[in-house]
Amino acid sequence: MDRQIRSRKRSSDFDAVVIGGGFFGCKLALYLKEEFDRVLILERELDLLQRASYANQARVHNGYHYPRSLLTALRSRANFPRFVREYRECIDSSFEKYYAISKLFSKVNVRQFELFCQRVGIPLKPAPPQVQKLFNSQAIEGVFQTQEYAFDSTKLKKRIWQDLTKAEIKVGLNSQAIRVRESHDQNISVYYLSKNNIKKIKTKYVFNCTYASLDQILKQSNLPTVPLKYELAEMALVEVPPLLKNKGITVMCGPFFSLMPFPPRGLHTLSHVRYTPHYYWQETADLSVRSHEAYSQISRKTNYPFAIRDAARYLPIVRDCQYVDSLWEVKTVLPQSETDDSRPILFQQNPKLTNFYSVLGGKIDNIYDLAHELDTLLNKQELEVDGDRRLFRVSRGSSKR
Ligand SMILES: Cc1cc2nc3c(=O)[nH]c(=O)nc-3n(C[C@H](O)[C@H](O)[C@H](O)COP(=O)(O)OP(=O)(O)OC[C@H]3O[C@@H](n4cnc5c(N)ncnc54)[C@H](O)[C@@H]3O)c2cc1C
Known part of the structure; x- marks a missing residue:
């Protein structure tokens, strides 16, 4: 009875709408569902996790990648075991992971890397001689065995669908959000395109999780807008020679490369700091950012021959890799990441529309930092839901609004 009266009073169609059904949008929707009854995801593709959440290097970061940003390294270190535990069935831990330090052009040397790993508390030991031998000793100062895994984004998608279905979260596929507008009753109207029709829904909160859009x-x-830096990134998919089959390799820390297993295809990705980015662009006042258009229109001639030639200077055996094809995506980072390669999370309330939030996760395990941001938001704000003014409670996960 009480519930019926409440629903009649409702002036919105949803409590929260998440725009973007990548890993971040889906995970955020699951967190929101712990607070709200009516949560909707709008995704422009025909399925979830089709864009950056699929086309990436699949690395579950454990900190090694960030010797220039201690905070990002420490957050990775903290999130790694949590992510691996929560998504166990989506993790590939069957390969050995090596980090090598270049003698030339590297921003860290072996001693610094060892000290850094010690400070962060991540395991590091010299690579066995048979692995060391694969590298060009004139170009490489040291090779280490580390603990780092890969995630399988196809399995992650399956798991996310299960979680969303169980939580009874509505998902609108093939639904492209166009714009939002504050409505007179203090809700937000979201306009979106579905099957060639423009539709409108009203909601209390909107979370923009569209990454490159x-x-x-x-x-x-x-x-x-949010100042962001975009790059059209190519990761080559390769068949590696037998000696590299059960290995992932990263040469640090500068204009080098990474070879990582890509579980959904049973291949490896080759990324190269110099050759993976094809174009850069930044949001400016006069430039209308159209990342998805850029993604579909810009020429995509592979840089693989350049990347492999350079990689072979450090690891000659990569010459035996067979190119298969490439993954392309618009990588989106905060400008502050330029200097130290950090990957903080963006969780920003829009200055002109209070209940509209922009969310960007620099790497997949940042979802736990997202949970933290959401908790902080819900704790500190006095918010109005369907005419009931109340304080949001202190921790997520018990009763609903
Ligand atoms: C080349 C590359 C390599 C990377 N390597 C790693 C790595 O090794 N490890 C790691 O942890 N992270 C890596 N990342 C980062 C990681 O991929 C991202 O942090 C993460 O996938 C972002 O998830 P997301 O949900 O925000 O973005 P996405 O998965 O891109 O989701 C955004 C969604 O929004 C949808 N959308 C866009 N516009 C609209 C609209 N108007 N209406 C409705 N829906 C819309 C898109 O279709 C998409 O599904 C890499 C990224 C790139 C690009």
Whole structure:
């Protein structure tokens, strides 16, 4: 009875709408469902986790990658076991992971890398001689065995679908959000395109989790944008020679490369700091950001021959890799990451539209930092839901609003 009266009073269709059904949007929707009854995900593709959450290097970061950003390294170290535990069935831990330090052009040397790993508390030991021998000793100062895994984004998608279904979260596929607007009753109207029709729904909160399209939605809504840096990134998919089959290799820390297992295809990705990015662009006042258009229109001639030639200077055996094809995605990072390669999370309330939030996760395990941000938001804000003014409670996970 009480519930019926409450639902009649409701002036919105949903409590929260998440735009973008990548890993971040889906995971955020699951967190939100612990607080709200009516949560909707709008995704423009025909399935979830089709974009950056699929086309990436699949590394579950454990900190090694970030000797220039201690905070990111420590957050990775903390999130790694949690992620591996929570998504056990989506993790490939069957390979050995080696980090090598270049003698030339590297921003760290062996001693610094050892000290860094010690400080962060991540396991590091010299690689066995048969692995050391694979590297060019004139170019490489040291090779270490580390603990780092890969995730299988196809399995992650399956798991996310199960979790969303269980939580009874509504998902609108093939639904492209166009813009948002504050409505008179203090809700937000979300306009989206579905089957060639423009539709409108009302909601209390909107979370923009569209990664490379974050600014596009803001621009189309006449809202202040977030300064972001975009790059069209190519990761080559290769068949590695037998000696590299059960290995992942990263040469640190500068204009080098990584070879990582890519579980969904049973291949390896080859990324190279110099050759993976094809184009860069940044949001400016006069440039209308259209990352998805850039993604589909820009020429995609592979840089693989350059990347493999350079990689072979450090690890000659990579010459025996067979190129299969490439993954392409618009990598989106905060400008502050330029200097130290850090990967903080963006969780930003829009200055002109209070209940509209922009969310960007620099790497997959940052979802736990996202949970923290959401807790902070819900704890500190006095929010109005369907006419009931109340304080949000202190921890997520018990009763609903
Ligand atoms: C080349 C590359 C390599 C990377 N390597 C790693 C790595 O090894 N390890 C790691 O942890 N992280 C890595 N990352 C980062 C990681 O991929 C991202 O942090 C993560 O996938 C972001 O998830 P997301 O859900 O925010 O983005 P996405 O998965 O891109 O999700 C955004 C979704 O929004 C949808 N969308 C866009 N516009 C609209 C709209 N108007 N309406 C509705 N839906 C819309 C898109 O279709 C998409 O599904 C890499 C990224 C790139 C690009």
